[in-house]
Structures are given as structure tokens and as C-alpha cells.
Amino acid sequence: MSSAQAPSLAPLIPREILFGNPEKTSPQLSPDGKYLAYIAPDEKNVLQVWLRTIGQEDDQILTADKKRGIRIFFWTYNADQLIYMQDSDGDENFHLHLVNIHSKIVRDLTPFQGVKAELVELEPKFPDQALVALNLNNPQKFDVYRINLKNGAVEFDTDNPGNIISWTSDADFQVRAAIASTPDGGYDLLLRETTDKEWDVLRHWGLEEQGNSVSFSADGKTLYIEGSHDANAQRLLAVDLDTREETAIAQDEQYDVMGIVIQPVTRVIQAVSFYKDKQEWQVIDESIAADFEEIAKVRSGEFSLISRDLEDKNWLLAYNTDDGPVYYYAYNRESKTSTFLFSNQPKLEGLQLASMQPISYEARDGLTIHGYLTTPVGILSQNLPTILLVHGGPWMRDTWGLDPEAQWLANRGYAVLQVNFRGSTGYGKAFLNAGNREWAAKMHDDLIDAVNWLVEKGISDPQKIAIMGGSYGGYATLVGLTFTPEVFAAGVDIVGPSNLITLIGTIPPYWEPLKAMLYHRVGNLETEEEFLKSRSPLFFADRIQKPLLIGQGANDPRVKQSESDQIVNAMQQAGLPVKYALYTDEGHGFARPENRLHFFAIAEEFLAKYLGGRFEPLADIPGHSGIVN
Numbered sequence: 001m002s003s004a005q006a007p008s009l010a011p012l013i014p015r016e017i018l019f020g021n022p023e024k025t026s027p028q029l030s031p032d033g034k035y036l037a038y039i040a041p042d043e044k045n046v047l048q049v050w051l052r053t054i055g056q057e058d059d060q061i062l063t064a065d066k067k068r069g070i071r072i073f074f075w076t077y078n079a080d081q082l083i084y085m086q087d088s089d090g091d092e093n094f095h096l097h098l099v100n101i102h103s104k105i106v107r108d109l110t111p112f113q114g115v116k117a118e119l120v121e122l123e124p125k126f127p128d129q130a131l132v133a134l135n136l137n138n139p140q141k142f143d144v145y146r147i148n149l150k151n152g153a154v155e156f157d158t159d160n161p162g163n164i165i166s167w168t169s170d171a172d173f174q175v176r177a178a179i180a181s182t183p184d185g186g187y188d189l190l191l192r193e194t195t196d197k198e199w200d201v202l203r204h205w206g207l208e209e210q211g212n213s214v215s216f217s218a219d220g221k222t223l224y225i226e227g228s229h230d231a232n233a234q235r236l237l238a239v240d241l242d243t244r245e246e247t248a249i250a251q252d253e254q255y256d257v258m259g260i261v262i263q264p265v266t267r268v269i270q271a272v273s274f275y276k277d278k279q280e281w282q283v284i285d286e287s288i289a290a291d292f293e294e295i296a297k298v299r300s301g302e303f304s305l306i307s308r309d310l311e312d313k314n315w316l317l318a319y320n321t322d323d324g325p326v327y328y329y330a331y332n333r334e335s336k337t338s339t340f341l342f343s344n345q346p347k348l349e350g351l352q353l354a355s356m357q358p359i360s361y362e363a364r365d366g367l368t369i370h371g372y373l374t375t376p377v378g379i380l381s382q383n384l385p386t387i388l389l390v391h392g393g394p395w396m397r398d399t400w401g402l403d404p405e406a407q408w409l410a411n412r413g414y415a416v417l418q419v420n421f422r423g424s425t426g427y428g429k430a431f432l433n434a435g436n437r438e439w440a441a442k443m444h445d446d447l448i449d450a451v452n453w454l455v456e457k458g459i460s461d462p463q464k465i466a467i468m469g470g471s472y473g474g475y476a477t478l479v480g481l482t483f484t485p486e487v488f489a490a491g492v493d494i495v496g497p498s499n500l501i502t503l504i505g506t507i508p509p510y511w512e513p514l515k516a517m518l519y520h521r522v523g524n525l526e527t528e529e530e531f532l533k534s535r536s537p538l539f540f541a542d543r544i545q546k547p548l549l550i551g552q553g554a555n556d557p558r559v560k561q562s563e564s565d566q567i568v569n570a571m572q573q574a575g576l577p578v579k580y581a582l583y584t585d586e587g588h589g590f591a592r593p594e595n596r597l598h599f600f601a602i603a604e605e606f607l608a609k610y611l612g613g614r615f616e617p618l619a620d621i622p623g624h625s626g627i628v629n
Helices: 015-019 286-298 404-411 429-433 442-456 472-483 500-505 509-521 529-534 537-543 561-573 593-611
Strands: 025-029 035-041 047-053 072-075 081-086 095-100 106-108 117-121 129-138 141-148 154-158 164-169 175-181 187-191 200-205 211-216 222-227 235-240 246-250 257-262 269-275 279-283 302-308 314-320 327-332 337-343 356-362 368-374 384-390 415-420 460-470 490-494 548-553 578-583 626-628
Touching: 015 404, 015 593, 025 072, 025 302, 025 314, 035 072, 081 117, 095 117, 117 164, 129 164, 141 164, 141 509, 164 211, 164 509, 175 211, 175 509, 187 211, 200 222, 211 257, 235 257, 235 269, 246 269, 269 286, 279 286, 286 302, 286 314, 286 327, 286 337, 356 442, 368 404, 368 442, 384 404, 384 442, 384 472, 384 593, 404 415, 404 593, 415 442, 442 460, 442 472, 460 472, 460 593, 472 490, 472 537, 472 548, 490 593, 500 509, 500 529, 500 561, 537 561, 548 561, 548 593, 561 578, 578 593, 593 626
Parallel strands: 384 415, 384 460, 460 490, 490 548, 548 578
Antiparallel strands: 025 035, 035 047, 072 081, 081 095, 095 106, 117 129, 129 141, 141 154, 164 175, 175 187, 187 200, 211 222, 222 235, 235 246, 257 269, 269 279, 302 314, 314 327, 327 337, 356 368, 368 415, 578 626
């Protein structure tokens, strides 16, 4: 960056604002509409659940999490009880904790060591119960338990034959539908008339299709499902359980159904979203059409309905934008008026933030790839040092909105490109399946084609492009430095696998039902070890020419610490430049702000060294657990 340009970059945004804790986030209304609960830090900067009486300013703290911070909570259908989830240092063995908002007594509802709890459902007609899946009897499978929220009693409800991966209960709070993985890599939709009957297969999805059970209608005669059978993209369908006939409720030829709004009491499907370049809503239930019309006018950005009271008079809305925080509003349906509550990070308001532009380009084989480009404020988007920021999953996608990493990098002077390479979800099954068996092959070609697009457009300096990402994005970084060692100037890998053989060989036990899908989409561990080896950066570590920074959580259940250890050892033995930051109290990513701030400070200095962007010096960060070598 020439000195003439440098002064016109926007003022340096402190990392603390982008990667520190939010001030307030995730507001939820109590079912009776009297209280607002939300997440905010306590005086030790640990995220807790807070409570406010609607219409008052009596905010008080409800929980006392010691260190990790609470990020997931929800109200039960009892107005005085909410539940939060917490794991131990990132091991993903979440427990459900019940909080009484008056006495502030907290009870661990699932106090089982090494067991993971997943909420199946809550139902307004049964406010004293929760259906929860636990891998208590066998670490490989989740059975359903019914938990009494009055006394904490845990009662066995439904046995998992071993291949069921999700459950759906009806309006009488009985588990009546399930999704089971099948040996061919596909899925069965299972149904039972009553809980004492055997499971029937309602439909099968092959290994190139997707499907899911969504919800039963209030009368139990209809099951709503998502499926990509008989179409390219996942549609929302109503299945008549008497005739087994399917009727499409919402569909798009190219894009999968994304969000579904269901009225919690009447179980009516009200609205569906499709995520194109941005989110687009389709109203299904006319009774909310006027509301959605009104909500869209409140402010710019994408809105979502995040909470509602049982009378359905009051809603909470979140507005997501690319150049500001998330803004939360209360909306009254009777008066059709909205009231601003708070934003999740007020310090972002009024800063010069970059906009995120949807882009698309053609891959070398003609496939259209969509993505998002973020460029620095105040300077021309020409010949810039650039970060290719690769999403995880890989069966996920990047979306529009405020991305702290993209903002941080753009503020430091980099162009940032995020692409939804083949295999990303949301774009229909042909696009998803185009990524099958293409790890380190066509999925990587899409990233290289993105680099070529940037250079052709004159946006990027070809000598100063780095690759960075988490999980699959970390793997893509390692592939970038081993398979295409000339292209990138540096790489930042966060919790990325280096060896597909050990990755698949050490999956968490409860991923066992997903193994056939992994074998189909990635490669078969039992019969194709050589193939998997040929797609594993570890075995090509000697090709690395450019500096690499790796961040890893010691308790990661998905990508084990050994995935990072292996490639660090191989590089160190070969005398290649690698810096390794290991966080002893983290898992698949960095949940604690101290660790996020520490890692991104190291990454910022690393990128500045090799690409020449600005950096805010690494200050002392008390409380981080990083071990750097």
C-alpha cells in the first residue's frame, strides 16, 4: 500500500470491538410477555443470562457461569423457568441447566459426565416437560428422554435403534417422526402412528438427496417436511398422513428452503425464507402479511422474527446489516409499532465499516460460484493485499451481514473474498453434490478460480494474497499451501484437519450414523485409504513454501488436536516456517473473548508481516490460555 493511500483508510477499529463480548445479545420474551431475557457480560466479562421486566429498567443477572460464558439459552413454556446450555471447555458435551428466574436457583437437568444433551422439543400444552436426546446408554446414539421441569426427574421415552439422527414430536408431545441414516449414505423418514407401534418408512432419500422432518400440524394429520426429491432444491412440503400425498408449500428452483416460521400454539406454517444473495421471505399465512410488511419498513437490513409471546401479541425482531451491529426491536402486533431495544455492539454504531457486496464468477468448468467481497473504506479497490476467507462445514454457506473477521481485515487494508465453493449448501442439490469427493480437487479449483477473478478484476495484488479459514476453511488453507504452493503469500488455519484418514478415524462417537454420508461425500476410510491420503495436506507438507499460522483448541471433538500437531511436527522437521497457537480451554473454535482476541492479534501481526496491512499491536491479554510456539 503506497504511503499516499494509507492516510485515507478509515481509523483503526480496535479488535476488542469486533472480537470482544457483545454488550447485549439474543433477547427472548418470556411466554407470558412479562419479561425479557438476554445475554450480556458480568463484571468479570463472562457472558451470563440477564432478566428485565418489560417496561422497567430493573435489569438483573440470573446466572453465574464461572469462565466460558453462556451463549445458548431459551425460555421454557413456564413463565418462571428458562434453560441454558453449557459444555466443558469446548468438548461439546452440553448439559441443560434450568434456571428459576425468581429464586435464581440453577439445576443441571442432565448431570451425566461425558454425555451430550440436545433439546428435541418443548410444547406449550406441556409446560412442565422437555424432550431431550442424550447419548447416555451408548455414546454412539441419542435416545429420547422426558425431563420433568418441576422435579428434574429424567425418564426414558424413546429408544434409538442406532441410526436415528433427529426426532419430531407431535402436538400431544409424543415422538412420532424421525430421520434415520441408511447404509447407502441416504436417509429414511420414519413415522409411527402411536408410540407403541413400530416405525414405518414414510419415504427414503437417496445419497444425492436431502430431507428433514419439520413439524406436525396441530391435528396430527399432516407432517411438514423439507426435501430435495423430485426437484433440484429443497422444498417445504405437507404430507397428508392418511393418503401419504405430498403438497408443496414453498419452493424455489435454485435455492433451498432456509428459515421456517411456525406459530408455536397453532403449529401453522407462517413464512419461509430462501437465502439467495440475501434473505428473501415468502409469507404463507396471510394473518401475518401486514406484520411482515410493516417490519420490513422499520430499518434497513435483513429481519428475522426471533421471539414471540404465547398470545402472539408481542414479537422480538433482529435486523442484520453488513455495516453495523445487530439491532433488536420489540414489535406490537395490535398497534403495528416497533420499539428499539438495543444493538449487540453499540461501539460499532457510527464507525466507518465496509459494505459486503454479493459477487459471482464462473468456475473453470462453467459452474457459477457466488460469494461476497468486502473492500477497505476510503481507498480504491485496486491492487490490494487480499485475504481469501474460506467458510467451514464444508456443507454450510457464507451469508450477507456483519462478519467480524471480514470487517477487521478490511479495516486493516485488505480486500476480503468469501466464496460459496461447490459443496456449499443452500444452492440446491446439484451444486451440493458437485462437491462430492472433490476435497482438494474441484472444491479447491473454485478457490483458485476466485483468486484469478480477483486478479483479473484488478482488485488484488497477485503477490499478496493469503488464504485463511476455520474447520474446512482451515483444511482449505493447508491445501492452498501444499497443493498450490505458489499462489498464496501466507496461510492462517484455524482448527483445520490436515489428514483425512485420521479426521474420519477420530470422529466423535455420536457421528457414527453419519459415517456413510462422510464416506460418500469425502471418501471411504475402509476401502480408499490411498485416495484419502492423496487429498490430505499432511502428506504434502514438504511442498510448503509460504509461512503458516495455526490456531487449535485442545478439546476439539471434531478436529482433534492431533490434526494440527501432525502438520506442525512435519513442518518443523522440514525446517518450514510455522507458528502454532494452542488453546487449552477451547474446542472447535474460540468461545472465550480472551482467546479470540489473543489469536486474532497474532494473526493480524502475522498477516501484516507477509502482506503489509496495518496492525494494532498485541497488548497483554489477561486470561487467555494460548500456548504459542
